[in-house]
Amino acid sequence: MSQQYAGKAIGVFEFDNLVACIVALDAATKTADVVVQGVERNRLKSGACVKIRGSVSDVRAAMDAALREGGRLGKLYSSTVIASPAADTETAIAMTINK
Amino acid sequence: MKYQALGLVEVLGSANAVRVVDQMVKTSSVEFQTWHTRCGGHATVFLAGDVSAVTAAVDSIKNNPPCEVTASAVISGPSEETSRIVHDFGVANGFLS
Numbered sequence: 755m756s757q758q759y760a761g762k763a764i765g766v767f768e769f770d771n772l773v774a775c776i777v778a779l780d781a782a783t784k785t786a787d788v789v790v791q792g793v794e795r796n797r798l799k800s801g802a803c804v805k806i807r808g809s810v811s812d813v814r815a816a817m818d819a820a821l822r823e824g825g826r827l828g829k830l831y832s833s834t835v836i837a838s839p840a841a842d843t844e845t846a847i848a849m850t851i852n853k
Numbered sequence: 854m855k856y857q858a859l860g861l862v863e864v865l866g867s868a869n870a871v872r873v874v875d876q877m878v879k880t881s882s883v884e885f886q887t888w889h890t891r892c893g894g895h896a897t898v899f900l901a902g903d904v905s906a907v908t909a910a911v912d913s914i915k916n917n918p919p920c921e922v923t924a925s926a927v928i929s930g931p932s933e934e935t936s937r938i939v940h941d942f943g944v945a946n947g948f949l950s
Contacts, residue, residue, distance in 0.1 A: 771863050771895065771897075771923050771924045772861075772863060772889060772895070772897040773862070773863045773897060773923075773924040773925065774924060774926075776859075776861055776926075776928070776935065776938070776939075777861075777926050777928060779934065779938065780931050780932055783933070783934035783935060784932045788934075789934065790937075790938055795889060795891045827926055828924060
């Protein structure tokens with residue numbers, strides 16, 4: 755599953771509720787040509803973590819839009835953009851998706 | 854699988870989610886897509902329908918909420934990716950084929 759994402763930049767953001775995450779990923783996918791790798795509802799009270807993949811500039815543009823839209827509805831816990839994840843990072847990213 | 858509009862409401866507890874779904878479905882012609890009740894007791898309800906129906910349903914929750922509502926939103930014209938994600942949630946929970 756992670757072969758298709760090899761070499762693509764990754765943007766990860768985490769809000770404190772799922773509604774903000776879905777609105778944010780909708781804004782992100784409308785802004786730039788990015789693919790949503792996964793939405794994970796982790797143990798963080800009720801938040802959700804969204805992973806988007808694409809080229810570096812697409813991911814950056816998408817992240818700006820996502821943080822702006824999602825920020826209206828929920829509190830942002832953390833967000834990051836990694837230009838080119840290492841191979842081990844890749845397995846870590848894919849591993850937690852279907853937990 | 855393209856939705857005209859998506860309505861999302863997040864409440865505390867699955868029992869409240871049932872009350873929210875019931876009130877929204879009775880308010881306007883929206884179809885219940887799925888919900889996500891996994892983590893921390895927060896349940897997120899996903900509804901689909903045309904923009905006016907979904908907005909009316911979510912507004913009815915905002916104006917007289919049956920319980921404490923964490924967050925609610927209406928997405929008009931969701932992108933392909935958003936529709937795919939919501940559809941995957943539905944399939945995972947067994948509501949959608």
